[in-house]
Amino acid sequence: MSEEGNSKVQDPNESIKPRLDPNQVPKLVARLYGIQTGDIKSLPSYDDLNFFFRPATDHVDNKNIPELNKAGYVLKFGPYLVRLLTYIPGSTFVQTPYVPGSFYNIGKTVGKLHNAIADGFNHPFYENHRFLWSLTEMTQLREFLFAVKDANDLDVVTKVVGAFERDIVPRYPEFTPGVIHGDINAYNTIVFEVSGQEMMPCDQRAHDVTALIDWSDVTKSYFVFDIAIAIAYFSIDCEENKLLDVGGHILKGYTKYRKLNEAEIKSIPLLVCSRLCQTLVFGAHTYTQQPGNEYVLATAKKGWPLLHKYWSADESKLLNKWKMSEEGNSKVQDPNESIKPRLDPSQVPKLVARLYGIQTGDIKSLPSYDDLNFFFRPATDHVDNKNIPELNKAGYVLKFGPYLVRLLTYIPGSTFVQTPYVPGSFYNIGKTVGKLHNAIADGFNHPFYENHRFLWSLTEMTRLREFFSAIKDANDLDVVTKVVDGFERDIVPRYPEFTTGVIHGDINEQNTIVSEVSGQEMVPCDQRVHDVTALLDWSDVTKSYFVFDIAITIAYCSIECEENKQLDVGGHILKGYTKNRKLNEAEFKSIPLLVCSRLCQSLVLGAHAYSQQPGNEYLLTTAKKGWPLLHKYWSADESKLLNNWKAIIEFN
Secondary structure (H helix, E strand, O other): OOOOOOOEOOOOOOOOOOOOOHHHHHHHHHHHHOEEEOOOEEEOOOOOEEEEEOEEEEEEOOOOOOOOOOOOEEEEEOOOOEEEEEOOOOEEHHHOOOOHHHHHHHHHHHHHHHHHHHOOOOOHHHHOOOEOOOHHHHHHHHHHHHHOOOHHHHHHHHHHHHHHHHHHHHHHHHOOEEEEOOOOOOOOEEEEEOOOOOOOOHHHOOEEEEEEOOOOOOEEEEHHHHHHHHHHHHHHOOOHHHHHHHHHHHHHHHHOOOOOOHHHHHHHHHHHHHHHHHHHHHHHHHHHHOOOOHHHHOOHHHHHHHHHHHHHOOHHHHHHHHHHHHOOOOEOOOOOOOOOOOOOHHHHHHHHHHHHOEEEOOOEEEOOOOOEEEEEOEEEEEEOOOOOOOOOOOOEEEEEOOOOEEEEEOOOOEEHHHOOOOHHHHHHHHHHHHHHHHHHHOOOOOHHHHOOOEOOOHHHHHHHHHHHHHOOOHHHHHHHHHHHHHHHHHHHHHHHHOOEEEEOOOOOOOOEEEEEOOOOOOOOHHHOOEEEEEEOOOOOOEEEEHHHHHHHHHHHHHHOOOHHHHHHHHHHHHHHHHHHOOOOHHHHHHHHHHHHHHHHHHHHHHHHHHHHOOOOHHHHOOHHHHHHHHHHHHHOOHHHHHHHHHHHHHOO
8 A cells, every 4th residue: 555656545543633732833834834823723623633823914924925815724734744725714515504506506516626627637646546535445444344333334334335346346437537526515615695585584595605625535536426425415414304305406506517427327326325434434433533523423413314314215216306306497396395485575575676676565465375476566656677668557466486586467357266157258268278279389489398397297197196195084095096096007108199388287267367258248247258368377387288288277167166067167168279279089088087187286285285384275275175076077987078078069
């Protein structure tokens, strides 16, 4: 080992923590760097000593330091090397909220770093540089296993080391080599708060990277090792129910700038386990040599449970979950995730004034599902916004979502749910959806929708199984289980027969603004037909299948209908739809099961959301009449139902 270049692989009996009396630091800094120090502060450290100080004067006796850094310096006193580092003000990541946006920014930074290195950075020193913390030295961990006192922990570590030797080492030729940081963690990452989040609760604000510090573990290795190390460390202090999501968010940021091949992606879970094993075992070993140094045990309390969780996780499911996070604008909600944002209504006027230049009148909170909606009318005729030439006196709706704030023009009128449920109105809704699909099919598309996925898309129907715990009634659970199975068995194989296109995704009785058709003065009020003025709430738009949109519409418009007419609604809506746009046989036959599928989504996800937002009765809008309707649809004779719809469509 001594002969191998710059190699340094520690012996288990060797203690490499140096010793230095802090009183000697001022003399050392003055002699080596020509700086007079102020007060000295010892910082936590692992196998070296770190001392922070600010210069005591403006004078420096060192031609290599043209100007002193007034923020200060850190003296790193290592086993074989003394270095003076410029102190970078800011927060370490561990002091900030652990939120998806921040993890994404970590991944983005690592991706940019690797791109810059891959452009040609190298140095002869790193060609033969080896040290114990390099993942390439993973099998050396066996020499330190005596420090692991728990039998279950020892069993997992032994298995991880064996798996590394068996599964990772043979893949080296498939990994991209390069110089890596080697120790990107929550203490080595300096961050700043992303601007424009003043109205966000402090514990939800995303941060971006100012600097990566502590480059003492740099080595020539494989880029995938660096990203796995980052995932391992940033997962440790995350909330327990989100630990396994961290990798997806970091990889989403990383792959935005740099791609990983299949072998690299498949190796990451085991590489994460490997780094956790290193830090836990070496931490335990170092503590035997430095009893009382709690810093070396920083990882242990949460690290061991995390290692066990990673090791016992289904690798295939974990990788699929991460891939969902990586895919473009994908947002597929985790069952344990609450995405309902928080905003004090008293902050709305300030937010609207700052973002849109409008002074608000009274603020009214509106019902909402996974966002917050606030209605207001302008308080004055003045607007300080060149993009709003004239104020809408009817008012506006501010939609405050988990990731986006939007200002929508308020459209006066009645929602469909406030009007009579009569065949002519259903016909007009179908007619509107048909016209919408024709307009879209004429060529509308956008790159955003190519990869956009989210939980409410019917293509995500099989993920509903993850939320079954919210269903408390055995009969309801039985039907939902059968519907999901039926979707997987009968609908998915028909995708090639369905017409693709961008769809609204949530046409319902609350999102449809209508006006009374003229000339009905002699018709009783409860029989008057209404036509569509506008479709609201376009936040569920996705590229999918047009038949999904019409099935979703039928599902929602049936719920509040008179019980003995519920199964007729589909016929009336399809009569209006097919007046403007045709369905093929596979699409038509699929609609009953698609209606059941949307009802299942609305009922199950509504029950789940209510468990996270007790008291939000809007979430249970569908439940009272929706469960009976689902049972009715599921037990109906499909052939008779389709024939009934055909008779309605063909009737003049």
